[in-house]
Amino acid sequence: xxxxxxxxxxxxxxxxxxxxxLNEFLDTFCEEAGVDMETTMSLNLAMEEAVVxxxxxxxxxxxxxxxxxxxxxxxxxxxxxxxxxxxxFDPTAKEDADTTLPxxxxxxxxxxxxxxxxxxxxxxxxxxxxxNILTLRKYINNKSNL
Amino acid sequence: xxxxxxxxxxxxxxxxxxxxxxxxxxxxxQDIVVLTENADKEITLDCTKLEYISSSGLRLxxxxxxxxxxxxxKVIVKNINDEIKKVFQMTGFYNLFTIx
Numbered sequence: 001x002x003x004x005x006x007x008x009x010x011x012x013x014x015x016x017x018x019x020x021x022l023n024e025f026l027d028t029f030c031e032e033a034g035v036d037m038e039t040t041m042s043l044n045l046a047m048e049e050a051v052v053x054x055x056x057x058x059x060x061x062x063x064x065x066x067x068x069x070x071x072x073x074x075x076x077x078x079x080x081x082x083x084x085x086x087x088x089f090d091p092t093a094k095e096d097a098d099t100t101l102p103x104x105x106x107x108x109x110x111x112x113x114x115x116x117x118x119x120x121x122x123x124x125x126x127x128x129x130x131x132n133i134l135t136l137r138k139y140i141n142n143k144s145n146l
Numbered sequence: 147x148x149x150x151x152x153x154x155x156x157x158x159x160x161x162x163x164x165x166x167x168x169x170x171x172x173x174x175x176q177d178i179v180v181l182t183e184n185a186d187k188e189i190t191l192d193c194t195k196l197e198y199i200s201s202s203g204l205r206l207x208x209x210x211x212x213x214x215x216x217x218x219x220k221v222i223v224k225n226i227n228d229e230i231k232k233v234f235q236m237t238g239f240y241n242l243f244t245i246x
Contacts (some may be wrong), residue, residue, distance in 0.1 A: 016168045016169050038229065065204070103215055104212070111201040112201040113184050
């Protein structure tokens with residue numbers, strides 16, 4: 001088991017208007033973790049998409065709830081864990097957007113989770129005691145797709 | 147996020163300043179209605195001061211691009227930074243827009 005060198009957590013209501021708080025939280029974490037600006041921006045994008053997905057799908061419109069985010073740094077890299085108490089929602093089961101289609105066939109949606117997948121190295125979903133738990137990892141020293 | 151929209155040379159120029167994240171894109175949807183209404187013209191999205199874009203912002207750009215394609219206009223994306231360029235490449239957007 002890798003030693004955790006840095007750990008931060010944040011809880012947000014399921015309101016996309018709080019996304020700037022997530023951004024601030026990640027900027028602070030990445031700065032303390034010594035992550036470069038470029039990677040910080042990519043991680044911000046991956047996490048915004050993942051968290052917005054949870055807010056949109058795990059909590060149907062009009063229902064209140066919260067989303068917890070934990071950020072950890074260990075020797076292997078960065079791990080984010082997103083937890084919510086909403087309805088079962090597995091974003092890893094969603095089909096990716098086809099980014100090779102011509103303009104008139106491109107759908108307006110489906111890009112969010114695609115971007116998360118492109119940026120992160122691992123994404124795992126688990127349903128545990130009425131909670132959705134999404135674990136996302138980015139290895140250090142793996143700059144692919146960043 | 148601020149969006150400054152002005153008429154120029156018979157077309158429209160929209161200058162984006164700040165972060166186009168999910169809540170900003172929801173607000174921007176109202177702000178850019180005038181661009182959608184003028185989708186038969188040349189529309190320049192000046193991204194010189196655009197720091198960040200997420201999929202909600204990309205969707206706005208795509209919707210506008212689709213509208214101009216139907217109505218005979220054009221969308222030019224100007225001065226995107228390297229990070230945003232990567233996002234455009236990852237999503238295949240790079241091939242859908244005129245990028246200068």
